[in-house]
Amino acid sequence: MTPTPLLSIRDLSVSFSTPAGQVTAVNRVSIELAAGQTLAVVGESGSGKSTTAAAINRLLPANGSITSGSIVFAGRDLATADERELIRIRGSQVGLIPQDPMSNLNPMQRIGTQIAEALEVHGRTSGKETDRRVVELLEMVGIPEPERRATQHPHEFSGGMRQRALIAMGLACEPALLIADEPTSALDVTVQRKILDQLERLTARMGTAVFLITHDLGLAAERADTVVVMYRGEIVESGEAREILENPQHEYTRALIAAAPSLTSRRLAAPLASVTGVAEAHAGAGPSGSGPAPLVEVENLTKEFDVRAGRSGKRSRFTAVDAVSFGIPRQQTVSIVGESGSGKSTTANMLLGLEQATSGSIRFDGDQLIGMRRRQLLAFRRRVQPVFQNPYSSLDPRYTVRRSIAEPLQVHGIGDARSRRARVNELLEQVALPPAMAERLPHELSGGQRQRVAIARALALSPELVILDEAVSALDVIVQNQILELLAGLQERLGLSYLLISHDLAVVRMLSHQVHVMQRGRIVESGTPDEIFDRPQEDYTRELLAAIPGERRVA
Structure with a gap:
């Protein structure tokens, strides 16, 4: 006898009111989830997976509404429950x-x-x-x-x-039901594994059902009992997790699996030999035949913070980055990987001039960054630009795409209105966005489109170094693959250097020429991607690799 499901969604449809009329975001979706089971909903941005989750506890935006169907949780239809009952259920159940x-x-x-x-x-x-x-x-x-x-x-x-x-x-x-909307997309693989292990222990101990939304197919394969694939608001395939991912029936599911990065994915970084040749033409050779001088040279870089110690409020010193040294060659990608709190983003912020180093040296094209005067720093920032993790929070919601991309040109006094307009169109073309996109606002774009706009803005001043701080970690696998292809192509065409900060080791392997592993503020291992991923020397590096999702069930 089949047990009564804890959650039973039947023929659920959700629509949003827009200036252009009603838009159906979820169309006749049916899902069942039993106590103690984990269900993963996968699909690209805009597929309806987060809207389905928001409908379960009635947390849809003001312009969204359930237009048909039922959401029965523990015997009660949440689609028709009043607000008092919903308040009692949310959080506790x-x-x-x-x-x-x-x-x-x-x-x-x-x-x-x-x-x-x-x-x-x-x-x-x-x-x-x-x-x-x-x-x-x-x-x-x-x-x-x-x-x-x-x-x-x-x-x-x-x-x-x-x-x-x-x-x-x-x-x-x-709670009896846990809705987890991309709960580990910002986490490194070792912490991700710890969190997901804890969710599994809850499931086993209390019969907690987990409704997991993710764009990580490896994670879905490893952690879910059932996988539901959504596309354009509809379920196109569902079934047992391993069967779906090893023997997909729908063309869209096959496309998702093909786009998912893995340690065996095709390398996107240009071969070092061709990069070195171009770099030598671009800049003079380094000392005594050592090859071209690095664009960036970091030596013994240290950053300490004042922190409070407990409820007493006493201050103490915390070393976030501890005597770190590395170089970034011209037209190459150097990656820093490590757990959250390892110091990798703090290192990137010091290279951007957003954090002041406690000690050490940062040389950019031979000039010392630490201690630069304001005018020198302004010139430096024309040559170094960031792309951050969340494109929505890094774009002004009131600015059109055109204004966002043109803003760096205006700040630095480059060109007039006509030439800036032409430059914006050129940049949109470089990141494969149509010119008509220029007049839209951020909320009118998908996540992948917003990230392309962020990249276009970073390229506006023709920088030599772009710092990519988790720049693709929030994107679904199809869009992520498109952005990675874009970044590799831009590097080759424009001669860019990248500093890639990432917890996604598959992405790092695809895009990098050199990799540094950070732990507790220190670089503990360095090498080429092949050396780091195929022949790791440190236990910590081996732990990072062992924690990659999908190893246990898919390998």
Whole structure:
């Protein structure tokens, strides 16, 4: 006898009111999920997977509505439940782990206070028991020094640590159903594995059902019992996870699998021999036949921060980057990998001049960056540009695409209105966007289109170095593959150097010429992608590789 499902979605349709009329985002979707099971919903951006999840606990945007179907959870149809009942269910019975921590954490409140609120609102704990449980939850999701960290604010956490705090909040009341919307997309592979192992333990111990939304097919294969593939608001294929991913029947599922990066994916980086030849033509050779001088030379770079120690508020020194040295050759991609909090983004911020180094040296094209005067720094920033993880938060929502891309040209006083307009059109063409896109606002673009706009803006000043800080980690696999192809092509055509900060080791292997592994602020291993991924020397590097999703079930 088949058990009654904990969650039963039948013929669900969701529409949004837009100036152009009603748009159907989810069309007659049916899904069943039993207690203790994990279901993964995969699909590209705009496929309807997050909208389906938002409909379950009725957290659709104001212009969204359920137009047909039912959502039966534990015997109650949530599609028709009143707001009082939904408030009682949300958090306590249906937990949520959203994707973007900066939009979902209160910047004014301490992390511990926000987790405590999730516990006390639903009457799970009070007083000292709440404090103990908060520390336990932070420790459970892999945050070091949980007692001290509980007293800090979101801006004092790294991106990965903020995501872990959201996961702690979602798990706080040990809900019967956990909706996890890309819960680990910002996390390195070792922390990701720890979090997902914890979700599995919850499933086994309490019969928790997990509704997992992900663009990581390896993760879906490893962690889910059932996979549902969505495309343009409809389910095109569903079934047992391994069967779907090893024997896909639908053309779209096959396209998703083909686009997913892996350690065996085709290398996109140009061969070193051809890169070196172009670089020597571009710049004079280095000292005594050592080849071209690096564009960037980092020596003994150190960054320390003042941090609070516990509730006492006493200050202490924390070393985020510890005597790091490396170079970035011209027209090559150098990658830094490591766990969240390893110091890789702090290193990138010092290269951008956004953080002041405590000690050490950064030379760009022979000039010392540390201690540069304002005018020198402005000239330097024309030559170095960033592309960040979240294109929506890095683009002004009030600016059209044209204005966003033209802004660096205006700031640096380059050209007039006519020439800037022509330059924007040229840049849109370089990143494979049509000229008509120039007049749109960010919310009118898909995630992949927004990231292309961010890349176009970074290229506006014709930089020599582009710093890619998790620039593709938030994208679905098809769009991610397109952006990686774009970046490799731009490097070859424009002679760009890249510093790639990433926790996605498959992406690193595809795009890199040199890889540095960071742990606790130090570089512990360096080498070519083949050396790092095929012949790792350090236990820490081997742990990173072993934690890549998909190894256990798909390999």
